[in-house]
Amino acid sequence: MAKKKKKSPRQGLPTEKEIVAAMKKAGRPVLLRELYHILNIPTSDRKAFRTLVKRLTKEGKLVHIKGKRYGLPEQMQLVPGKIKIHPDGYGLVEPEDPKKPMVYVPPSRLKGAINGDKVVVRVEVSQRKRPEGTVIRILERAKKYIVGFFYRGKRVSTVIPEDDRFPFEILIPPDATKGAEDGDMVVAEIIDFSPGRKIPEGRIIAVLGDPEDLSTQIKAVIYKYELPFRFSRAVKKELKEIPDEVREEDKAGRKDFRKLLFVTIDGETAKDFDDAVYVRKLPKGWRLYVAIADVAHYVRPNTALDKEAYERGTSVYFPGTVVPMFPEKLSNNLCSLNPEVDRLAMVAVIDFDKEGNRRQMKFYEAVIKSHQRFTYNIVRDIVEKKDPKVRRKYKRFLGMLENAAELCRLLRRKRLARGSIDFDLPEPEVILDAQGQPEDIVRRERHFAHFIIEEFMIAANEAVAEYLTEKGYPILYRVHEPPDLEKLKEFVDFAATLGLELKLPREPEPSWLQMVIEMAEGKPYAYLVSTLLLRSLKQAKYSPENIGHFGLASECYCHFTSPIRRYPDLVVHRALKAALKKKKPPYKLQKLEEMGKHLSDRERTAMEAEREALDRVKVMLMKHRIGEVFDGVISSVTAFGFFVDLFEIYVSGVVRLVDLADDYYVLDEKNHRLVGRRTGKVFQLGDLVRVKVKEVNVSRRHITFELVEKLKSPN
Structure with missing residues (x-):
């Protein structure tokens, strides 16, 4: 009987594709030592290979399961991706594979995952539109620090995150408050959010100060976006x-x-x-x-x-x-x-x-x-x-x-x-x-x-x-x-609702966009046209x-x-x-x-951080202008109301449908407008309105307007 030919050691580490192919061929979860033999990894390369496997596991390409075995997520009804937490408490996992649908995760099955975390979810209810699952592993924490408001209690203190996508309080033990005063803005680090806990435990790592102070708000943005601000x-x-x-x-x-x-x-x-x-x-x-x-x-x-x-x-x-x-x-x-x-x-x-x-x-x-x-x-x-x-x-x-x-x-x-x-x-x-x-x-x-x-x-x-x-x-x-033609088509459809008759170009040309800007020049909706055109472009x-x-x-x-x-x-x-x-x-x-x-x-x-700092300044200013009246333009229409950009100061806010008491309004998405069922009254993108500042929520950065009257657009 002929002896089985011994494989010669491979040269260099296998690629990600080779590892995945080998595991598919095995048809089951495998031990690390089995992978050494399947892929013929020499002893000298095994340390580097272990590092590679750990990286692929962290990225969600492989999954480490009980019994020290590694499996392929797609063969185990597992989906790696980034989780977004809704203010109502549930999560939606965005798979790394864009062809796959998002996975809904009920609040009880988040297992300590917070907004932005990279996770692996096990799909338990398969529905074509929105499968449902449970978080089984947190691969990577998105946020090291959470900005929030400190409240001191008799026995235990808490931090309430300012971002409502973190729908929980953080318990702070007495020895971890760093001297924070009641109502201070602080930065907390979660130190225990194990699956058994409903409320995480943390510690204060920085006391930012009075939320009414601009420097406090700027520091909050720096920590939130994890901007390096100290030199080594x-x-x-x-x-x-x-x-x-x-x-x-x-x-x-x-x-x-x-x-x-x-x-x-x-x-x-x-x-x-x-x-x-x-x-x-x-x-x-x-x-x-x-x-x-x-x-x-x-x-x-x-x-x-x-x-x-x-x-x-x-x-x-x-x-x-x-x-x-x-x-x-x-x-x-x-x-x-x-x-x-x-x-x-x-x-x-x-x-x-x-x-x-x-x-x-x-x-x-x-x-x-x-x-x-x-x-x-x-x-x-x-x-x-x-x-x-x-x-x-x-x-x-x-x-x-x-x-x-x-x-x-x-x-x-x-x-x-x-x-x-x-x-x-x-x-x-x-x-x-x-x-x-x-x-x-x-x-x-x-x-x-x-x-x-x-x-x-x-x-x-x-x-x-x-x-x-x-x-x-x-x-x-x-x-x-160049922008996608589909995005430009959406813009052309919108422009038609303003009375701008545009012909979609065969290929996107910058000169076409410049022509549109010139056509709108001097019109009340010129600013809106430029803004929406800019949004249709890629970064x-x-x-x-x-x-x-x-x-x-x-x-x-x-x-x-x-x-x-x-x-x-x-x-x-x-x-x-x-x-x-x-x-x-x-x-x-x-x-x-x-x-x-x-x-x-x-x-x-950097751009997101600068934009958020500006939003914080806006609400700080508008808090002192409640009851004042301003003119503006409708810049966005949604099912719950419309947004207004003011002319006099660089601020926008929302007029909610619940505050429009004269009729029931329905969203006409195609024509970017709200239409009154009884009166036929229309609020459309580009309309000029006069509004009063009704309410300002500093912590949530929401500005609410009340409609005073709809203005006639100048010809």
């Missing part, structure tokens, strides 16, 4: 080794642009100046100089500073404060292009002809000096309002600013002509009083001086992206995919694959102009430095793919 000891140690000012040896070998009249143009409250500009008129056009802080000179790859900045991904801006990507020594001093001091910069020098076509571009590691710190309003007074007093004060800069204005008009016309979309949506600005508390929230003014910087930054970003692409250096592009992101930027109608675009506050810009700076010195590219495609995903995620988190 390693970062602080590295900071000590960085000079306080630019040294002579740092200037060596750099292009000296200090005599050029570079200026910065920013908002009134700006403290970090990434960019400075200078424009010179040439016999056949213009020469634009864009100087960007050379952060890469001070922040080297793989240092503690670099790793911390990468984790943060971006600075996060809140009313009156910022969670910076870099410590203040860099962001507000050494890397900030402050006036009348030497600074290291990467400078793009771009020549344009009289039609605004780019003729040539060059890039330099340079030393510059900003000769003046301008605000947008001062530049507007000089170039648009032609204020004689202001022009006399800044006489030295008049020629340069007039050149800048002329070039800006040309570049802007050219960009809009190619189809670039200009939404021009109002942005909120929070006005703080002397104590740092919110006093008002207004629409931030956007005027021609803003356009100057916008156009010059777009020009620099495009020039750098094209240069590095031509040189074959992999970078992170700023990409924006821009970072990627090493250049698929163009739909919104800007740009074929090749990156972020280069804000390395103090955006990590992707630092990535581009490093690639540009390497290209100028003809060194090898600093990043490989695979690494950039991973970085692009992480940095896009960090950007989204």
